[in-house]
Amino acid sequence: MAVKKACESFSKSLMDEVQRWGCMKQTGVSLRYMMDFGSRPTQRNFIISAQFLHKELPIRIARRATELESLPYGLSEKPAVLKVRDWYLDSFRDLRTFPDIKDAKDEKDFTQMIKAIKVRHNNVVPMMALGVQQLKKEKILHDGLDEIHQFLDRFYLSRIGIRMLIGQHVELHNPNPPPHCVGYIDTKTSPMEVAQNATEDARSICLREYGSAPNVTIYGDPDFTFPYVPTHLHTMVFELVKNSLRAVQERFMDSDKVAPPVRIIVADGIEDVTIKVSDEGGGIPRSGLPKIFTYLYSTASNPLDEHSDLSDADAVTMAGYGYGLPISRLYAMYFGGDLQMISMEGYGTDAYLHLSRLGDSQEPLP
Incomplete structure (x- = not known):
């Protein structure tokens, strides 16, 4: 199986260059x-930004491409992982x-080119999940x-x-940016x-999956705002609420009791904005807690199988390949925050999403 090494579809000189760039130092930026x-957004700044990306992106992409070549347990040889590696090598070559x-x-x-690179990599997460699945x-x-x-x-x-x-x-070029957006x-x-x-x-x-859904109550100051990336925040909160709803729904599905609401509390501190998502969905046993941030654990059945069509992999399922929590934690960490889970087995789970308010932390560069 290991016959099809990258050198067949990619020249040796390109592979050498990937090695070389993968050793260069990455440069992190802060929010x-x-x-x-x-x-x-002046023309001059666009050019400076493009010049920075022209040098920075190949370094980051080369590091990942190199790592994809040398994964343990034959993971590098899995067809799905080979596909991801090819996307990285193509993008490196384009840059x-x-x-x-x-x-x-x-x-x-x-x-235009980096926009196309971003689209090329849209399905990396489900594709890697498929490789690990294999x-x-x-x-x-x-x-x-x-x-x-x-x-x-x-x-x-x-x-x-x-x-x-x-x-x-790319978004800085948007001629009509939404208000307050950079x-x-x-x-x-x-x-x-x-x-x-x-x-x-x-x-x-x-509702679509179970026919009903517990209520959610949200507490906090509706006027409070801070600089952040709303899509990242939405991804994280969505994941936490979805998990809580599922736990409560499944715990109270056949019960004659009314399902207790999921509670969200937004607190704004001096350093952190913390969002707590609290449910009474029965909690997670202590032995299971270390596993919830790993990529190979999901209590739900797995929607990915060998034959799944990845073109619609963005269709969100209620629970999936067990990536929601670990990836949400990475989103939090990316701008200096964190995600912690505290559980009481037999009662429920509290998730604490800490977001750094200062925006000064550098990107953590793996």
Whole structure:
């Protein structure tokens, strides 16, 4: 199976270059820097930003491509993982063959190219999940989980950063940005409003899946706002609420008691904005808690199988390949926050989502 190495479809010189770039130092940026820089969308700034990405993206992509080549337990040989690796190598090649950016026209062409790279990588998460799934079937994973888990943490954290940098640059070109928005960053993100929207989304999925959905009550200051990326925040809150709804729904499904509501509390501190999602869905046994942030654990049945069509992999299911929580935690960590779960088995679970308010923390670069 190991016959089809990358060198067959990619030249040796390209592979050598990937090795070389993968050893270069990455440069992290902070939310605040992205905000300050993007708030002056001049042609000159667009060019500076494009020049930075022209050098930074190949380094980050090369690191991941190199790692994809050398995964333990034959994971690198799985068809799904080979596909992901090819996407990374194609993107590296596109970036490296693009000439230096000197003027507005170069910048415009470059922006179109990185936009296409972002689309090419849309299905990386379900595709990697499929690869790990293929490995899981072989049941050889009992002791190597840590290694694979750490790789996936680095891999997905890096992916969040790459997509943020590309998305931010592309979005700055939007001629009609929404009010208060600098690229992807909303300088006046309302956590209450995001929680409201995420809750509606999660409840409609729960309704579709179970025919009913517990209520959700949200507490906090509706006027409070802070700079953040609303799509990231929505992803995290949606995931937590969806898990809570599912737990409560399944616990009270056949009971004559009314299902207790899920409670969301938004607190704004000086350093952190904390969002707590609390449910009475029966909790998680203590032995299961360490597993909830690994990529190979889901209490729900797995929607991915060999034959699933990945083109509609973005169709959200109520519970899935067990990636929601670990990836939400990476989103939180990306801008200096964290996600913690505290559970009382037999009662319920509290999730604490900490978001750094200062926006000064550098991207964590795996």
